Amino acid sequence: MKDGDKHVQSNRGQRDTGQPHDLAPRPFSRRVVLASAGGILLSASAGAIAAEYRGSRSHPMTESEPAHPSAAPVTAQSRPPARLTRSQPKPPRHPVPPRHPAHHGASGESGPKHLRLPVEEPVYYVDDGPKVIALTLDDGPSPVYTPQVLRVLHRYGVTASFSMVGQNVAYYPAIAREVVAAGHLIVNHTWDHYDLRRLRAGAVQDEISRATDAIHTATGQRPAMFRAPYGNWSPAVFRCCAADGLTPLSWSVDPRDWARPGSRAIVATVLSTTRTGSIILEHDGGGNRSQTVAALKIWLPALLDAGYRFTTP
Numbered sequence: 001m002k003d004g005d006k007h008v009q010s011n012r013g014q015r016d017t018g019q020p021h022d023l024a025p026r027p028f029s030r031r032v033v034l035a036s037a038g039g040i041l042l043s044a045s046a047g048a049i050a051a052e053y054r055g056s057r058s059h060p061m062t063e064s065e066p067a068h069p070s071a072a073p074v075t076a077q078s079r080p081p082a083r084l085t086r087s088q089p090k091p092p093r094h095p096v097p098p099r100h101p102a103h104h105g106a107s108g109e110s111g112p113k114h115l116r117l118p119v120e121e122p123v124y125y126v127d128d129g130p131k132v133i134a135l136t137l138d139d140g141p142s143p144v145y146t147p148q149v150l151r152v153l154h155r156y157g158v159t160a161s162f163s164m165v166g167q168n169v170a171y172y173p174a175i176a177r178e179v180v181a182a183g184h185l186i187v188n189h190t191w192d193h194y195d196l197r198r199l200r201a202g203a204v205q206d207e208i209s210r211a212t213d214a215i216h217t218a219t220g221q222r223p224a225m226f227r228a229p230y231g232n233w234s235p236a237v238f239r240c241c242a243a244d245g246l247t248p249l250s251w252s253v254d255p256r257d258w259a260r261p262g263s264r265a266i267v268a269t270v271l272s273t274t275r276t277g278s279i280i281l282e283h284d285g286g287g288n289r290s291q292t293v294a295a296l297k298i299w300l301p302a303l304l305d306a307g308y309r310f311t312t313p
Contacts, residue, residue, distance in 0.1 A: 120238055122228075122248035123313050125277035131308045133278045135160040135300075136251060138189060138227065140285035141168055141175035148293045149284045150182055156300055158310045160184050163227040163249070166191035166211030168285060173218035180219045185312045187249055188212055188223040193286075196228055201236040208240050225249045225313060249313055251281035257292040258283050266295035271302060279313060 126134045140146045140162055153160055162179050164186055169176045179186060190196065191210040199207065208226060216222050226246035228237055233248065241248050255261075255269035270280060282292050 120235075122233060122250040123225075123279070124250045124252045125279060126311055126313055127277060128311045131276050131306075132311050133274060133276070133280065133303070133308055134311055134313050135280050135282065136163060136187070136227070136249070136313075137161070137282050137284040138163040138286070139168070139193065139283050140164055141172045141179065142285040142289065143172050143175055145289040145293060146172075146175050146179065146284045149289075149296065150178060150184075152293065152296050152300065153184070154182065156304060158300060158304075159312055160310070161187050161225070161249075161312050162284065163187040163189035164211070164215060165189050165193050165285070166214040169211070169214040169218050176215065176218045180221060185225070186215055186219065186221065186223050188215065188226045188246060190229055193229045195230055195232050196237050197232045197234045199236075201239065204234075204236045205240045205243075208244060208246070212244065247313070249279075251279045253278045253280040255280075255282065255295070257289070257295065258286065260288065260291050263291045263294040263298070266291060267299045267302075270295070270299040274303060274308070 126132060135158065137146075137149060137160055141164055146162070149160075162184055164176060164179075166189075176186065188208060188211045190207040191214070192207070194207060196204050196207060212222055224245065224247060226237075226241050226244075227249045231250055238248060240246075253270060253273050255266040257266045266282075274280060282296070283289055284292070
């Protein structure tokens, strides 16, 4: 799963494009939700909020994250678009989910679930009933912004998934434990947010395994899902996910918060593109995420007021 700001160089010299990091920016049961007739749009109140904020911009803030004594947290700044399905034509730069996902065996209940998909395709949608969606946050943990996000989620009783970079977990294990203690899901997001399409199979395996080990060491838990940096998937990545029992995870709503377009722009994108089954992508690490936190305080209660419920993929 390319995430403005100038692009930040990763610790391997790779230009960051989709998942900022802190250290320093789917025959198996199928969970990909496709479009069906009709559509569930936002309520009038949420739509009004989207209209109010659409197109507006706020100036980026300058707050920076504290550096680790011996190394800076990982950071990334651009991401390529995710494919909706392999059979569809190439989607636009910022893919929007089908207007109405079809439900295949939807339970109608929200809660964490881990499913196995064909190894050539990641999860783009959740399928837990009408108006059920998911929130994912990438590139943490961050000692500055992850706690702020946790407080907002706690205030509204929302459970989310945190795609964590292994190096960041190693630097801030206590923050990773806070995420687990609050009942949220941790997703493997590689060791250092490198573009896995550039690596041989052995190096891909190392990136994934090292992150899993760091997460296990810090939290006592092993992740059951994996999100590729920049949304860049390859046959080697899918093979490694299958070997490690990791479900590949993508997204369907991208407000490009990593680019810091202004909190109002983030709000407008989330409210105007979120539909039943959407997986929303945001970031709690990889740089200054003050706009993300500010926007979360607006669009999260707006979607709840519109009748949406949150689950984990």
